[in-house]
Amino acid sequence: MISLRRSIDISIGSISSSKLRSALTTLGIIIGVAAVIANVSIGASFNQFFNDEIGAVGSNFIVIYSQGVNVFFDKELDLIKNTPGVTGVSPINQQMARVTYLSTSRQIDIQGVTEDYEEVANLKMDAGDFLDDKDQFVAVLGSEVAYEKFDKKISVKNPIEITFRREDGGVVSQKFIVKGIIQNPNTVFVQTGVEPEIRIFIPINTMNRMLGKDDYGGFFIKASSLDTVRDTANDIDYRLARTLGVSARELENDDTKPYVMFDQLDALEQTNQVSAALTSLLTSVALISLIVGSIGIMNIMLVSVTERTREIGLMKSLGYTRKDILTLFLTESIILSLIGGIGGTVLGIGVAFIANYFLDLPNIFPLKQIITGFTVSVIVGLVAGIYPANKAASMDPVEAFRHE
Template identity: 60%
Template sequence: MLSLTHSVKMALGSIGSSKMRSALTTLGIVIGVAAVIANVSLGASFNEFFTEEIGSVGNNFIIVEGKKSNLFHDSELELIKNTPGITGVSPLSQEVAETRFISTTRQIQVQGVSQDYEQVANIEMESGSFLDDNDKYMAVLGHDVAYEKFDKKISEKNTIELTFTRADGEVVTQKFKVKGIIQDPDTTFVQSGIESDVRIFIPVSTMNEIMGEDYYWGFFAAASSLESIDDVTDELDKRLARDLGVSSRDIDNEDAKPYALMNQAEILEEVDQLSAALGSLLTSVALISLIVGSIGIMNIMLVTVTERTNEIGIMKSLGYKNHEVLSLFIVESMVVGLIGGVLGTGLGVLGAYLADSAMGLPYIFPLDLIFVGMFVSIIVGLLAGVYPANKAAKMNPVDALRHE
């Protein structure tokens, strides 16, 4: 009876006797397994990256944005504050202002906010402090505004000059003292309206006074937890709909409402779907390499069977059964696949690490991928070896011995 240990030894001997051919045989498996592992790992890294990026712009945030001006006032602000599950809310107003520091002028987005914005938008200060509701002509600068936009860096206690143009065409210029600089969030995936590094923040009351307005273009709120954020958003939606005269039959019709709601959980769900689709696409492409690799193993094993016809004849004349010859060649094919899997897994791990490092992604590598890589390579070797092994097992020993 041919033991598994003996079969593996014979397989390794056969593989070692033709190193170049064996190397070329395993190459397809190496590339295929490496591609699958690297792509799955990259998919996990991208998902973690987007989750961290979204989390950096707010804690369980809910964005309320008006589709027309003069829609939201203090009454809507109080309504949101009193909604169960809301832990903080900042009204928002924004304008592009001509910003002057010393002799340099730039067009920069200025955001009017309240002191709650620091908490709900997850703001971290590099220097100074964030705005207080009692502040008036004070400004907090995003990291890029302070250090990149002007010829000279702006620091805390410096003075900048903001020039706004009202809706009636009147131009208003006002000096603001810099109260603090926001820490660089180090994010590249941001949602419109909430990125902090390229903006100037001033008190929303001061913004409305300068612009001659008494309304807000939206709100930035926070729910008590990510688990409850959908329920809180639904309740907020119902309250705003009633307050703004939206009928109950139109509450689920986004086009019928004069405002739009978006929360962190919805964005994360969209990101998960995008990551899953991207991962599936990349993995499907990588699986093509595995199919090519399995065909390569099958072809080489067929050549091996032909070259070893005399050997097969001798084995059968010595009493080897058909199933023993079959198992011998299947084991050899599986060993080839396993070797390719080991090398491919190592290459995939290295490739994923280098790709993550090059793109600035967090390195996420699920350990079960190692076992998946090994299992897939063995299965590929098994399937690729069945036909050549079956062909060898069915050889007539007399014909095999006569083969030249």
């Protein structure tokens, strides 16, 4: 029986004798494996990128918006504060207003919040400080508002004038002093409606007094951990629905509730679906390359069997068994796929690294998927080599010697 070492030596010798043909054969495997690994890695990088963007929007957040006026009051705020798993909550009111700085006026979204909003929304300050619950006529600006909206940049301690139009048609104006400027979270793809860079934040009590109202438009809530976000959201949903007169039978029907809510897991699920669909599509295309590569290996092995027919006959006459011949040709096929797998793995990681660099994505290389891609290349070589190897092993030695 031929030893594995001897089988490997003979296979390497055969591959070396046809370097160009072997190189062209492994090229198909290299491209296929590289495509699979690169696409999986880029898909994982996009997934991490989306997760990071959502994390920049808020920390374990739950967002609730009313679908009308006079829905949420202090009673609902206290109810949410006392819900197990809630570590922070800020009521929200928002309205477009005319903002004047020096001689320039712009229409900007004004958001009334409390001091908890800084933690819940995971805000980072570029200058100054965020609002305090004791503040009245101070404002915190998003970076785009402070640096891009007006003819001159706005700095901390600069005065701005905010003019609201009330529901009764009246107009009310008030001067605010800029207390802080928020860093831009640079969320490119993930939009949740709470982007701080394009807003101005003022104390919600001050905003309500100016508008002559005492209700809230919604709440921005922080749960104790990402693992408890969904349970906490469901508990809040149940308590609010019961307080607002929504029956238990209608609790699952969002159309019957006077509010809408979503949480961080909802946003993560949506982005993960997009990322998974993209990865699956690209990987499917890459697998076609692997199939083409396997056809190439089968082709070269069949050619090799034809060219070495007399050699096979000689080997059989010298005592090589059918199993020896089968092992020899399968070993050669696997070596070709191993070379392609190694080259494809290196190339795939390199392509993913370059793509992530230009796309400004984090470098994520899932070890499990890389090992899977490499293993697939070996399996492809094994499967592609079975038919040619079996054909060689089944040759009659007398007929093999007669082959020209």
